[in-house]
Amino acid sequence: MSLKLDFIKHWKLWFILSAVVTVIALYGIFVRGLNYGIDFTGGTQMNLKFSHAITTQAVNRVLAQDHLSQSTVVMIGTAHRQVLVTTPTISVGQRSQLLGKMKAVGSYQEISTSQVSSIIGQQTERTALLAVILATVAIIIYITVRFEFRFAVAGIIALLLDVIMAVGMVALIHVVLTTYFIMAVLTIFGYSMNDRIIVFDRIRENLHRQKKNEPVQDVVNRSLNQVLIRSINTSTTVMLALAALLVLGGASLRDFSLTMLLGVFFGTFTSLFIASPVWLLWRLRDDARRKANPKPVRAD
Amino acid sequence: MRQRSILTLVLLVAVFIAAGSYFSVFNPITNHLKYGLDLRGGVAATYQAEPRPGEPVDSKTMAKAIQILSFRINKLGVTEPVIQQVGKNRISVQLPGVKNQEQALKFLGETAQLEIKSPTGKVLLTGADLSNAVGSIQQGQYGVSLTFDSKGAAIFQAATTKYLGKTLPIYLNGKLVEAPQVQQAITGGKAFMSGNFTSLKQAQNTALLLQSGALPVPLKRISLVTVSATLGHQSIVASERAAAIAIVLIGLAMIFWYRLAGLLADIALGVYAFLLVGALWAVHATITIPGIAGIILSMGMAVDANVIIFSRVREEMVNGKTPRAAIEVGFRNAIRAIMDSNATTFISAIILFFLGSGDVKGFALTLMIGIIISLFTAVILTRAFIRLAADAGWARIRAVFVG
Numbered sequence: 001m002s003l004k005l006d007f008i009k010h011w012k013l014w015f016i017l018s019a020v021v022t023v024i025a026l027y028g029i030f031v032r033g034l035n036y037g038i039d040f041t042g043g044t045q046m047n048l049k050f051s052h053a054i055t056t057q058a059v060n061r062v063l064a065q066d067h068l069s070q071s072t073v074v075m076i077g078t079a080h081r082q083v084l085v086t087t088p089t090i091s092v093g094q095r096s097q098l099l100g101k102m103k104a105v106g107s108y109q110e111i112s113t114s115q116v117s118s119i120i121g122q123q124t125e126r127t128a129l130l131a132v133i134l135a136t137v138a139i140i141i142y143i144t145v146r147f148e149f150r151f152a153v154a155g156i157i158a159l160l161l162d163v164i165m166a167v168g169m170v171a172l173i174h175v176v177l178t179t180y181f182i183m184a185v186l187t188i189f190g191y192s193m194n195d196r197i198i199v200f201d202r203i204r205e206n207l208h209r210q211k212k213n214e215p216v217q218d219v220v221n222r223s224l225n226q227v228l229i230r231s232i233n234t235s236t237t238v239m240l241a242l243a244a245l246l247v248l249g250g251a252s253l254r255d256f257s258l259t260m261l262l263g264v265f266f267g268t269f270t271s272l273f274i275a276s277p278v279w280l281l282w283r284l285r286d287d288a289r290r291k292a293n294p295k296p297v298r299a300d
Numbered sequence: 301m302r303q304r305s306i307l308t309l310v311l312l313v314a315v316f317i318a319a320g321s322y323f324s325v326f327n328p329i330t331n332h333l334k335y336g337l338d339l340r341g342g343v344a345a346t347y348q349a350e351p352r353p354g355e356p357v358d359s360k361t362m363a364k365a366i367q368i369l370s371f372r373i374n375k376l377g378v379t380e381p382v383i384q385q386v387g388k389n390r391i392s393v394q395l396p397g398v399k400n401q402e403q404a405l406k407f408l409g410e411t412a413q414l415e416i417k418s419p420t421g422k423v424l425l426t427g428a429d430l431s432n433a434v435g436s437i438q439q440g441q442y443g444v445s446l447t448f449d450s451k452g453a454a455i456f457q458a459a460t461t462k463y464l465g466k467t468l469p470i471y472l473n474g475k476l477v478e479a480p481q482v483q484q485a486i487t488g489g490k491a492f493m494s495g496n497f498t499s500l501k502q503a504q505n506t507a508l509l510l511q512s513g514a515l516p517v518p519l520k521r522i523s524l525v526t527v528s529a530t531l532g533h534q535s536i537v538a539s540e541r542a543a544a545i546a547i548v549l550i551g552l553a554m555i556f557w558y559r560l561a562g563l564l565a566d567i568a569l570g571v572y573a574f575l576l577v578g579a580l581w582a583v584h585a586t587i588t589i590p591g592i593a594g595i596i597l598s599m600g601m602a603v604d605a606n607v608i609i610f611s612r613v614r615e616e617m618v619n620g621k622t623p624r625a626a627i628e629v630g631f632r633n634a635i636r637a638i639m640d641s642n643a644t645t646f647i648s649a650i651i652l653f654f655l656g657s658g659d660v661k662g663f664a665l666t667l668m669i670g671i672i673i674s675l676f677t678a679v680i681l682t683r684a685f686i687r688l689a690a691d692a693g694w695a696r697i698r699a700v701f702v703g
Contacts, residue, residue: 044524047531092521096402111531117522119348131655138647146640180590183652183660187667190648191601194641198608201637230611233557234604237550241600244546245593250538252338253593260597 007224007272008217008280014273018161021266025168034167037176037255038086040125042118044095045086047111048102053080058105063087066098076251082111089118128182135189147200150282155196158275159267162192166262175255184259191238192267195231196275202227203276216287220280224272235268305691312685313567320570333581336588336659339536341529342396345405347519349389357389357517364516366391371512372408391519392658401526409519412509414446414493415471416459424459424468425452427514435504436492442503443494444510453489461485472506539592546596547573550603558610564685565606565678572602572670572677579669588659594666601645602670605678608641609634624690631683638679642671 007014038045056073063071063085071087090098095115102108136156143152163185170181202223210219239261246257337344349357349365362385369391373381382394398404414427429452434445448456459468460482469479470493477495497503551569554562576595580587613630621629646668653664 092402092406099402109528109530110526111528113524113526115521115524117348120346120523127655131651134651134655135648138651139644142643142647146643179657179660180593183590183656183663186648186652187597187645190645193644194604197641197644198637201640205633226615227611230607233553233607233611237553237603237607238597238600240549240553241546241596244542244549245596248538248542248545249593249596250535250589252535252589256590256593 004225005228006221008221008277011273011277011281014277018165018270018274021165022161022168024172025165028168028171029164032171032174034171035174035176036121037178038114038116038121039179040121040177042089042116042121043087044090044113044115045084046099046113047076047082047084048108049082049111050106050108051081052106054083054106055080056083059083059085059102062098062101062105065101066094068098090115124179124182128185131182131186132189135186139189139193143197143200147204150279150286151200154275154279154282155193155200157278158196158270159189159193161274162263162266162270163188165266165270166259169262170255170259173258175258177255178252180253180256181259184256184263187260188263188267192263192271195235195268195271198227198231198234199224199271199276200279203279216280216283220276224276228272231268231272235264238264302691302693305688309685309688309692312688316567316571320574323574333577334584334586335532335536336586336591336662337394337396337525337532338527338589338659339532339587340396341527341532342394343398343401343405343527344392344394344523344525345408345521346386346523347391347393347409348522349391349517350520351389351517355517361516362389362391364513365519368512368515369393369408372508375508375512376404376407378404386657390522397529405521405524407505407509409521410509411473411515411518412506413471413473413514414510415474416456416491417469417471418459419463419466419468425455427510429455430510433507433510435500435502435507437500438492438494441494442497442500443492444503444507446491446493446510448489448491450489453487456489456491457485457487535589539589539596543592543596543599547599550600554603554606557607558614560689561606561610561613561682561686564689565603565610565682568606568677568681568685569599569603571681572673573599575673575677576666576670579673580666583665583669585662585665588662590659591662591666594663594670598667598670598674602674602678604641605634605638605674606682608638609679609682624687627683627686627690631679635679638675642675646671 056075059073060069060071063069063073068087068090071085074084074086076082076084087098095113099110136159139159140152140156143155166188167185170177203220206219206223206226207216210216242257242261242264245253246261249257347369349362351357351361366383366385370381370383373383373393373395376395376398378395378398380396382392384392386392393408395401395404412427414425414430415423416425418424425448429448430446431449431452432447434447436443436445438445464482464485467479467481470477472493472495477493495503495506497506547569551566554565554569556562558565573595576598580591580595585591609631612634613626616626616629617623649664649667649671653661653668656664
């Protein structure tokens with residue numbers, strides 16, 4: 001309880017640290033690139049389980065016969081019996097032809113297939129963008145109504161950094177993305193805001209009890225120290241749930257769990273080290289301006 | 301007062317544990333939940349209407365197309381199929397438990413556009429004039445026996461009278477199937493079409509397609525998902541295990557941080573899990589893999605409120621308040637923060653719900669229901685527990701709470 005960290009004093013350090021992580025994340029997003037799966041690019045993915053061990057070369061040969069050599073073949077598990085074949089968009093007829101030829105490799109069972117047209121992929125991206133914009137606007141309005149505009153903007157800046165960092169790391173790790181990735185990003189939008197609101201709520205409360213001549217910096221610092229343990233604890237419970245999902249929940253949710261896990265982690269960091277200093281710097285600037293002009297133009 | 305509190309608390313906890321073990325052992329809810337395709341196995345496809353030029357697709361066309369697809373799916377004998385319109389011009393079809401997936405889908409999207417033309421090429425009759433079509437064998441040939449409705453029969457009679465001795469070509473999907481010569485005027489409104497069918501099954505399929513009527517607009521399949529029952533089962537096992545591990549880890553963390561209060565919050569979390577699953581059953585939600593992700597994630601979030609409250613109570617205790625006073629002040633001060641912080645997650649969930657596709661909607665719904673239930677279990681229920689514990693004198697030892 002005697003924990004007293006000075007979050008504010010080293011704000012330049014935190015900003016530089018965040019900038020470095022953000023640059024790495026941007027490198028991930030724009031240079032390495034996100035590993036879009038067929039949900040975005042369109043294509044067909046087939047999960048086949050053969051009755052005996054096979055080689056990827058054998059599968060590739062069949063694909064090459066059908067001029068589908070740009071497909072990818074990935075072994076699942078160590079028994080060399082199950083493969084995940086991803087091809088570009090193919091027609092219904094092409095698919096059944098391919099499945100027929102696959103019998104030459106060995107007898108198999110079709111575990112699952114998913115086939116997505118690229119029209120859907122484009123639409124998914126558009127919808128996601130719309131959702132992100134709507135969520136941003138809605139959250140800004142909510143925080144402005146419940147708190148103040150400065151909190152809203154500081155919160156959104158931290159949120160965007162959080163999302164960029166998480167998405168950047170996902171790009172670097174190069175997990176194959178499904179539509180659940182978008183679900184994760186949007187959930188981060190709502191959830192990682194929780195932390196900031198708890199911080200802002202405490203700052204707001206402590207501002208009401210601000211002693212005369214107590215600098216705002218001290219109020220912010222006190223607030224952050226008060227919510228620090230809570231902040232770490234709540235993130236930990238959510239991260240425990242996500243870790244269980246990542247390790248045990250099966251392959252289909254891997255991109256979701258990983259993105260959320262990173263988002264919650266960076267969300268906690270940006271709440272403490274970005275959102276509050278940004279708000280404070282803005283507030284101090286406004287205060288200084290008010291002091292310089294005793295009669296403010298705006299009557300607030 | 302003190303003894304009564306102990307008694308009430310012990311009774312309450314006992315009731316919850318008894319109810320919990322009843323639900324876990326006999327599973328009256330999970331057995332009745334509706335599971336999605338990804339957990340049950342089956343096939344799902346999305347079709348997009350691709351209108352011919354000059355024939356825009358309206359809601360009537362879509363309704364007709366859905367009706368025709370439903371008829372065909374019925375003929376396939378699928379139990380609990382889901383056929384619904386998505387957006388303006390798409391239809392999503394879900395067929396759980398279908399074995400011959402590829403064939404079933406081919407059958408669904410096929411069109412059987414019948415046209416009988418005059419020798420001059422004018423369309424006289426179409427599939428819409430049929431009252432029935434049956435696959436049959438006539439003179440050793442596979443074919444489809446066509447029966448026209450009264451209006452169709454009248455046209456057919458007039459045509460066979462007018463073009464006696466000439467040919468009336470029959471087209472299927474724009475392709476000439478045969479061009480029989482009219483031997484006599486046909487009055488009964490019956491005809492036999494012998495396409496080049498190689499089996500009776502093929503003729504029957506075409507007959508079924510003709511019966512269901514021609515799709516008013518060509519449908520293009522834009523997505524397909526097939527899941528084998530084995531994979532579905534594996535996913536259920538994997539997600540159950542993930543949920544169990546998550547709840548144990550969260551439970552241990554809470555006890556480690558907040559001792560007795562953490563334990564009481566864990567009991568409330570157990571109640572939360574059952575209420576959430578019960579609520580999903582009550583709203584007839586279909587449980588899918590992302591839905592389960594929502595359930596697991598929301599368990600991590602549900603204790604959020606407890607952590608906020610307990611940290612606050614602990615703070616008040618450290619500041620010198622008595623346990624009972626600290627609990628009251630802690631809860632009161634924490635509720636505002638809890639409401640505000642849950643609101644943003646709720647906003648995101650609403651947006652996801654309205655913009656997301658089928659299974660993403662399930663996730664969003666789970667999240668929304670979860671937030672509401674967690675406000676009850678984490679705030680109201682836990683407060684009742686902790687007040688009782690405080691009255692019982694258990695929380696008087698500060699160490700229990702402060703850790």
